[in-house]
Amino acid sequence: MSPHAENSTHKRVWWKEATFYQIYPASFKDSNGDGWGDIPGILEKISYIASLGVDAVWLSPMFDSPQIDMGYDVSNYEGVYEPYGTVEDVEKLIEACHKLDMKLILDLVVNHTSDQHAWFKESRSSKDNPKRDWYFWKPARYDKDGNRMPPTNWRSYFAGGTWTWDEHTQEYYLHLYDKTQPDLNWENENCRKAIYDSAMRFWLDKGIDGFRVDTVNKYSKVTQFPDAPITDPSSDIQPAAQFWCNGPRIHEFIKEMNDDVLSKYRTYDKKPVVTVGELSLTPEPEGVMKYVSAKAKELDMIFQFDITHLGQGPPGCDNKYDFAEWKLPEMKRIVEKWQTFIEGTDGWTTVFCENHDNGRSVSRFGSDAPEWREASAKMLALCFAAQTGTWFLYQGQEIGMVNAPKNWSIEKEYKDVESQNYWTEAVRVSEQGIDPTRKKRIASGLQLMARDHSRLPFQWNSNVNGGFSTGTPWMRAHDLFKEINAEAQEEDADSVLSFYKRALRLRKEHKDVFVxxxxxxxxxxxxxxxxxxxxxxxxxxxxxxxxxxxxxxxxxxxxxxxxxxxxxxxxxxxxxxxxxxxxxxxx
The missing domain is CATH 2.60.40.1180 (Golgi alpha-mannosidase II)
Structure with missing residues (x-):
């Protein structure tokens, strides 16, 4: 018997053997020609999704939102962004997935809301509003010359500081991401209860099968709000993730979420709902296991991003898109680390190399040169199909979509708030002579790793805009849609799409050893x-x-x-x- 045979003791649950297919609604299929993908468009393509052989759909945020951060700035958890459709459309999608024996999970975005959410509007209305403490408000500090300063020197994920001044109430509010995304205060019990009702029970009662939990390890902050150590003497703001990641009450909060809400629900076929958390900045298996141990009753599994961060600088730093060359042994060690950490435990792991926050895997890990595109896509499919854990695919991965052409203008064609913030900062520090080469370096990094690449419209056919929309798409369709599209590949037994379908079948047929x-x-x-x-x-x-x-x-x-x-x-x-x-x- 193999010395690793103890892995066979892992309890079998539907979501461990499932392959999930992530849909980014803005970019999947536009049904009405307004340039935005929508839920009726997903319903039009539901048979295509099922034909892949996937077992579950993960729908990225479709909630009501000003779309500053593509729906990760939620203004109403119980509403749907109008260009995407209606709550009734989501109900139809739940039913359609279930009829085709697929599950459906939604994003749970509850570290922050939009500044347009009713909760935040109340919170900022006055210092004595009952919801004031649902967000983090702090008075200004002042330097020796009397100049107003933020409460801390923390740097945000999207470049810039983490505090924004509110003129009306004369205080700062905290936001780890964009200034339009104020952080919710999980220390407030009434706030947590409202989150559970509005963002979770509302959708679970409609029959969804679980959540991908956004920024799951950032709910608990170090509430003394100390300054971060100065690691970048040239800047007034400093990386400070140690004060908001894996904070002092984080496991208490997630356990409460599971005990009070998730544990009460089963799916349409009486099986338990699933949670997969976005767990950044947690590099050690011991830290991850605290979240995914079945005994802990917190999360079922998590995304750990070492693999998709290859070549990136640390998040929250100005060098995130300053590409660093890497070699294959680095990738292999990452895969080994997150494949083996569950052996002999009651935890679980995930397998993926693409999502909505990264460049395309063919362009990053293979070659998107015309002669190697298809070979690279198939190679990556087989490499990941045989790995232990729950496999997550991202829309377009199954047809070998690649990054935007390098001759596209970053200013004109890249839409992502993070890309634009990093680019603006790089241009400024280059032109001011602070770092004359940063503009060139960040341009190269964005061309390879920007979030925009994964958000280009899905390439359905060789018609206008790749069949995504009859109108003007919110993002430009890839120049190669006539060469890379689903319709052509469905008719080709040797295509990337056909190969992915075979890989998924093999994974199911040999799930004992692969999964x-x-x-x-x-x-x-x-x-x-x-x-x-x-x-x-x-x-x-x-x-x-x-x-x-x-x-x-x-x-x-x-x-x-x-x-x-x-x-x-x-x-x-x-x-x-x-x-x-x-x-x-x-x-």
Missing amino acids: YGAFELLDPDNDNTFVYRKTYEEKTALVATNFTSVAQPLPQIGSGMKLLASSYSKTVSDRLQPFEARIYIDY
């Missing part, structure tokens, strides 16, 4: 190939992938192993072809 198997990294220091072994009781699989555009020697396979799948239609006996992935298995 639940123990992971063992082989040849960790090889800069060109990524090879790992999966074991489950007496079953073994070997995955070999070539991350380069040059053929590489085939690793030793071992007796009794037979080829299960290759990302190439024809294999070569002694080597991996450029960007080829293979899986061998003992039957």
Whole structure:
């Protein structure tokens, strides 16, 4: 028996074996020609989604919002942004998913609201309003010359400070993200109860199957609000995540959320709802396990972002988009770390390489050169399909969508608030001579890693705007939509789309070893190939992938192993072809 066979003791639950498909509603399908994707558009394509073989849909925020941060600035948890549709449309989507044997989860965005939310409007109306303490308000500080200063020197995620002055009440309010996204004060019990009712029970009562929980480890702040150490002497604001990430009451809050709300609900087929948390800045497995241990009764699983942050500087710093070259062993060690940390535990993990906050995986981890695009997409599909945990795919990943062309203007075509804030800052410090090369460096980083790339309209066909909309899209359609689109790939048995469907079938057919198997990294220091072994009781699989555009020697396979799948239609006996992935298995 394998020394890793203890992994087979993981309790089997529907969401562990499921593959989730993330939909970014603004960019998926526009049904009425207004340039915005919408829920009726998703309903038009529900059969396409089901045909992929996925088990659940994660719908990114569709709530009422001013859309400063693409719906992550919620102005009404119980309403739907009008261009997306209505609450009734969401109810239809829930029903349509369930009829096709798919689950539906929504985003839960409750670290902050929009400044247009009724709660915040009340809170800022006066210092004695009953909801004043639902957000963080602090008086100004003053320097020795009498100049007004924010309560702390903290730097926000979107560049700039974390405090904004409110002229009406003469105090500052806290926001870790944009100034239009004030942070909710989870220390206030009435605030928490309102969150549970409005953002959670409202939708759970309509039959959704769980939540992807946004910024889940930021609800608890260090409420003494100390200044951050000065790590950047050239700036008045400093990285300060240690004061708002994994704070002193965070586990208490999440456990309460689970006990008071989530534990009371089951899905349409009587199975428990699921939670997957966005857990940033938690680099050690011991810290992650506190959230995902089944015994702790907090979250079912989390997204840990080491893999998608390859090449980035730390979030909250001015070098986030200052690209740093990385080598394949770094990726392999990351995968190994988050594949193995659940072994012998009651925790669970996730598998993903794309989402709405990052550049496209083909462009970042493979090659988006015309001759290698498809090979790279298939290689990545097979590499991740065999990994232990719950697999999350992002819309367009299954057809091999790539980053925006590098000749697109950042000022004109990039819409994301974070991209624009970082770009504005880079232009300023370059032109002022503070850092003359930053503009060029940040441009290169944004062209590779910006959130905008994943938000380009889905490429359905070769018609105008790639079939996304008959009107003017809110974001420009990719120049390559005639070459990369779902309609053409559905008719091609050798396409990226067809390959993803096969990979999903293989994952289900061999779920024991792929979903639940123990992971063992082989040849960790090889800069060109990524090879790992999966074991489950007496079953073994070997995955070999070539991350380069040059053929590489085939690793030793071992007796009794037979080829299960290759990302190439024809294999070569002694080597991996450029960007080829293979899986061998003992039957």
